[in-house]
Amino acid sequence: MSEFNVIGKSIPRTDAVQQVTGKIVYGEDLYRPHMLYAKAHYSAYPHARILHIDIRRAEQMPGVKAVITHKDVPDNRFGFNVIDQKVLAEDKVHYRGDCIAVVAAETLKQAEAAAAAVKVTYEELPPLFDPFEAMKQDAPVIHEELSADNISHHLKIRSGDTEQGFKESYLIEKNVFKTQKVEHAPIEPHVALSELDPDGKLIVWTSSSRVFQYSGVMTKVMKIPMHMMQIKSPAVGGAFGGKNEVMLEPWVALLTQKTGRPVKMVFTREEEFRTSTIRHAYTITYKSSVSKDGKLLAAEIDAVSDCGAYLAQGKSQLMKAIVHLCGPYYVPNVKIDGYLVYTNTLVGSSMRGMGVPQACFACESQMDILALKLGMDPWEFRSINMFGSKGYLPNGQVINAEAMRKTYLRAVELYNGTARKEVRT
Secondary structure (H helix, E strand, O other), X not given: OOOOOOOOOOOOOOOHHHHHHOOOOEHHHOOOOOOEEEEEEEOOOOOEEEEEEEOHHHHOOOOEEEEEOHHHOOOOOEOOOOOOEOOOOOOEEOOXXXXXXXXXXXXXXXXXXXXXXXXXXXXXOOOOOOHHHHOOOOOOOOOOOOOOOOEEEEEEEEEOOHHHHHHOOOEEEEEEEEEOOEEOOOOOOOEEEEEEOOOOXXXXXXXXXXXXXXXXXXXXXXXXXXXXXXXXXXXXXXXXXXXXXXXXXXXXXXXXXXXXXXXXXXXXXXXXHHHOOEEOOEEEEEEEEXXXXXXXXXXXXXXXXXXXXXXXXXXXXXXXXHHOOOOOEOOOEEEEEEEEEEOOOOOEOOOOOOOHHHHHHHHHHHHHHHHHHHOOOHHXXXXXXXXXXXXXXXXXXXXXXXXXXXXXXXXXXXXXXXXXXXXXO
């Protein structure tokens, strides 16, 4: 490959020297003269109506320069596919991570004390922590302004005739697989800093690398033209999908507008676990059938994804999950139903794989169980059903599977025979 300048060459990272010498600047390293520190007051309940918000004591505390609530937000609603989330909670809270007020003060300790001094009067509502409870007909509706029930999305894939596929089967196997919620836990937490440049342009630094997506959301929330706002990103100390959502950026921007001073906010680890997005938890009911010689004939799969309090990028991850629920295997007859369900829990959104790791766990577990029931080697069973040079996913998407199959066969070739025996036993 000597004729290529890039292909086949090892390209060093441009920031490697800065990283190992400690010179690289992350969001938490940012500092501005006369900078204020921000802290938030979060909901005391997972589900409740807000009757009254009292910020008077917080405003009068030492060092406090501003306190914002929903009344200070020009457009107090945002989201991606569905506009279901408030910048600052207004009439209801839907999980413990909902923010109600944010304080800016001269020191971090002063901001923490003032945030704790905010008083909120609630009418507690029945919370829903389980998606199957939330799907019941008599369940309280979490977002009554959007829907008559708690199912945010119901996505379907239909291919072939599953009823006929099950009739022709030698073995039918049905299992339920569950995956848990996962917090990204990057080394660097969420960070945002806002400031005004001399011509009045609002500059927002964020620990996300999705600055263009943030620009659209932020200009809508702030109701200012895009040329009067700039979103910047320093080095990002880990994200794994967990910094794709606008979160604390509007809070600091509004506080800068109110005070005219730079404002910085850094999540504690507790806030990361309480407020930031997570990987969706899934319950997948997987029914599939095979012929006597081990060929997959049909699959009926129900996948219930715990959306949490808001949609975020849940619809995208659900679509990716259901498309991959049959794995790299040809199944002629498929019926898949995916449900994204609101609960009063942490918000599920993007995390590496976007729903595919959950789908693969269920699919590959089902393949192992089918092979065991048939008395077949799991490697052989997969080889019989794996795509050839071309593969067809349940949604009709055609993929080039040649490299995948060659990789699989090479892995089988390299796998130690003794180890294979140990795995089977």
